[in-house]
Amino acid sequence: MTKAYSAFLHAVAKDDAIPIDPAATELWMKDLHNPGRWILRPLLQLFFGAMLHLIWFFKRLPLPQFSAHALLQKLICWFCTHWVSMEANVLILRHFATESNILNFLNDNEDKPSKPIKLYPKTIADMLKDSFVEHDQELFRLVGAFSSAQKRSAVQELKWTHWQPIDHKTFDIKAKRTQVIDFETAHVLFMCLFCLLLKRDEYRDAINGFSLDQSIAIRVGKLISDPSVVEYAYNKYPHYLLGPWNLTHRFFMHGFFTEYLYARLELERQNTQ
Numbered sequence: 001m002t003k004a005y006s007a008f009l010h011a012v013a014k015d016d017a018i019p020i021d022p023a024a025t026e027l028w029m030k031d032l033h034n035p036g037r038w039i040l041r042p043l044l045q046l047f048f049g050a051m052l053h054l055i056w057f058f059k060r061l062p063l064p065q066f067s068a069h070a071l072l073q074k075l076i077c078w079f080c081t082h083w084v085s086m087e088a089n090v091l092i093l094r095h096f097a098t099e100s101n102i103l104n105f106l107n108d109n110e111d112k113p114s115k116p117i118k119l120y121p122k123t124i125a126d127m128l129k130d131s132f133v134e135h136d137q138e139l140f141r142l143v144g145a146f147s148s149a150q151k152r153s154a155v156q157e158l159k160w161t162h163w164q165p166i167d168h169k170t171f172d173i174k175a176k177r178t179q180v181i182d183f184e185t186a187h188v189l190f191m192c193l194f195c196l197l198l199k200r201d202e203y204r205d206a207i208n209g210f211s212l213d214q215s216i217a218i219r220v221g222k223l224i225s226d227p228s229v230v231e232y233a234y235n236k237y238p239h240y241l242l243g244p245w246n247l248t249h250r251f252f253m254h255g256f257f258t259e260y261l262y263a264r265l266e267l268e269r270q271n272t273q
Helices: 007-014 022-032 035-060 069-082 086-108 132-145 183-197 200-224 227-232 247-272
Strands: none
Touching: 007 022, 022 086, 022 247, 035 183, 035 200, 069 132, 069 183, 086 132, 086 183, 086 200, 086 247, 132 200, 183 200, 183 247, 200 227, 200 247, 227 247
């Protein structure tokens, strides 16, 4: 790590109490050190946070619903290509892979597995088809098909049929001088478009999908006999539906959750194979 990082960040980077891929740690440290996150994001969050709540109110009115998934994905990919930092772009691609791996792991160890998730984009352009909208729908599909977690127990021979270890060499992102916006600020800038271009229930479900982190961690913990993984989940209690308040923070913590759980499972896979 660079000497420009504080003593606290150096300590966090060295601490392995919570598992995380060292490559992901370096990406997060660079992203969190981005000046825009500390200077620009707070100002933008005030404005776009207020706008988000207005759009949320408008979309909840008993009016005809509309959506524009293709337009939303094109705008996201254009924005990522030209404005989002290299570190944040890789973290976004990693998020698809980490969550797909976790869900596929749970699915592989079901008695009757469902169709696996195939969302593993390697480039920004891939996100046009491996979309954020599909990402949410695949999460709901698999979680809704899982067998009872109350009856689950540790598995002697875990299955890793559709697990894909993350290799940074497979990510292909063309660097541009204009790519300066950090992960969190990028979300602030785009959260209003998500609300506007999705139907009201699609958006409500998407921002509440983070709360399934707790349920997923409980299932994983039972399979690998490690209940401590539940502590990785910041977003909890899926039965209580939330609005857009504090959305960016919850989204950010969801990203950390999948990184932590992916690293814990990758360690389990390496130790058992």
